[in-house]
Amino acid sequence: MFTGIIESLGEVSHLEKEGGNLHITIASPVAKELQIDQSMAHNGVCLTVVSLDENEYTVTAIEETLQKTNLGGLKLRDTVNLERAMILGSRLDGHIVQGHVDQTGTCTSVEEKDGSWMFSFEYDVSLNNPTIEKGSITIDGVSLTVVDSGTNTFSVAIIPYTYENTRFHSYEVGSKVNLEFDVIGKYVAKLLHWGSHGTNDE
Missing domain, CATH: 2.40.30.20 (Elongation Factor Tu (Ef-tu); domain 3)
Structure with missing residues (x-):
């Protein structure tokens, strides 16, 4: 973990x-x-x-x-x-990350703001991995909060410390990244998917 x-x-x-x-x-x-x-x-x-x-x-x-x-x-x-791996009993400063990548995504834009950066990504939505505004997303192992969420796109805001001390400073349009979606969101999405298809007790 x-x-x-x-x-x-x-x-x-x-x-x-x-x-x-x-x-x-x-x-x-x-x-x-x-x-x-x-x-x-x-x-x-x-x-x-x-x-x-x-x-x-x-x-x-x-x-x-x-x-x-x-x-x-x-x-x-x-x-x-x-x-x-985290030490049991330590502060959970990010969010729960399993280290099991769900799929990859592609950087679609890098926009420098006044003291920060906005990165946008797209991914294959057919794998049923949702993003939620203000929810969590892990990009190449970095715990982040989703700023904007679309059908198959999302964006994150990056502060200078994260930009300088992770791979974010090397990303450009077309860069391929690993995505791990919020574990709670994934389970909720699966439950909703199963519910929409009903159950077969026969």
Whole structure:
């Protein structure tokens, strides 16, 4: 379980394909604090640490993860948003994030405001993942509040700290991002979907 508050940025230092899997090595200051088998969120994707040294660690993404997230497009020296799993009993500064990406989205506009930025995204609405104005959304692991919500679009406002300390400063129109929708909203949407189709007791 995660909170969507990014701890640091990591840099991809090595990529190795093995069958359908991709071993991803990340250089990061947090590497020295990790242990084998710990969970880490990478652009919002929960992966397990499989090896490490003082300044780097490695995780493995399976084929399904590579197909459903933006991790399959990683290149050497790319930056990655990092967050360790939350500690039970700590303050939940963001919102409940599972680290299970629902789908990807695409940045459609970046608008600089007076001291902040407005980012807009679109996504495939056929997967039945809703956004709600003032509800929560996780973009590449960053916990955010939806400002405007359309049928298959939404926007978020980004403060300077988030812009500078996450991957947001590198986004441009066309950038592919991982989306995890609000877990409560997803369950409500599924209940409404089931209810609208009725039940079959026969």
